Amino acid sequence: MTKADEVTRILQEWSQSRPDLDFSPLAVFSRLHRVAKQLNRARGAAFEDAGLELWEFDVLAVLRRAGAPHRVSTKVLVSETMVTSGTMTNRIDRMVRRGLVVRTQNPDDGRGVLVEMTATGRDLVDRAVENLTAAEAALLSGMTRAERDRLASLLTKLSVVVSANE
Known part of the structure; x- marks a missing residue:
């Protein structure tokens, strides 16, 4: 029993104050909200220990997952990180100054620009994702693998349902 x-x-x-209402949605979303707060604290610590901000991790993670040569268009970065193109330009500028990424010419489109992760960026994102997986595993340590899998499946369904209602 839980x-x-x-x-x-x-x-x-x-329920005592308003027995006329169905509070089952709050049972889900209040808990998600509280878990999200704890997760954000754990993620913040994991990224800080690696020397990254959350937004820097988001950009570097897209580049790292893209595979060698760890280079994508700004359009892909905007889409995957769900920020505006102006915000992404600002972020890329700051990451260039930190030596985490460089801008390169798109060989397929002379006017296009690609963003490529540097070796420094790769080292930091690798350290951050190691910290992240350890921190998140610790948060889930009280659950079995089967419970985690079931929860992930249910959260996937919830994500699809919520997205369809946007």
Whole structure:
């Protein structure tokens, strides 16, 4: 049996105050919100220990996952990190100054620019993802692999459902 959490108490109080309402959505989203706060703290620490900001990790992670030569268009970076092109330009400028990425000419389009990760960027993102996986594994340590898999499946379904309602 699952141990009660703070949300359980809150939902009981709401149910007593407003028995006419269905609080089952709050049972899900209040817990997600609280878990997200804890996750953000753990992620922030993991990235800070690696010498990166969260947004720098996001950009470098796209480049790292792209495979060698770890180079993509700004359009891909904008799409995958879900920021505006102006925000991405600012981020790339800052990362160039830090030596994490360089801009290169797109060989397929003389006007296009590609963003390529440097060796320094690769070292930092690799350290950050190692820190991240360890931190997130620690957060999930009280769950079995089967429970994690089931939760991941349910969260995937929730993500699809929520996205369809946008």
